[in-house]
Amino acid sequence: MADSFNKLWLKGQAEEDIYFARRDRELIEALRKKKLRKKLEDTDKKTRNRARKYEDRFVKISDKHGKKPKKMRKELSKLLAKIRKRFTAK
Structure with a gap:
């Protein structure tokens, strides 16, 4: 019991x-x-449009790998590296 x-x-x-x-x-x-x-x-309009594009990618990654935290972390790290490279290049 x-x-x-x-x-x-x-x-x-x-x-x-x-x-x-x-x-x-x-x-x-x-x-x-x-x-x-x-x-x-x-921010200005050009930067806003670029940021929205990255936000859409973030949502797609979250939806696709939401149940796999390690895979999601890896994909988000790649996306973050692209964002940093893009926004700090100028």
Whole structure:
């Protein structure tokens, strides 16, 4: 009886962890978008268009590799390197 109770308790804990992890990911993404929007307001039109293009790439990478954090981190690192190279070249 105690064993079945422990299994139910562990299941509840796992569901709770999954819920909060999903919520945290959504909040982090919302903060990133908010920060990006604020930076875009302070830039010229050409830079804004370029930044939107990179934002679209970010969303595609997040959607494609959302369940594979290592792969997503690797792809985002590549994208960040491209962005740095592009924006610091001038």
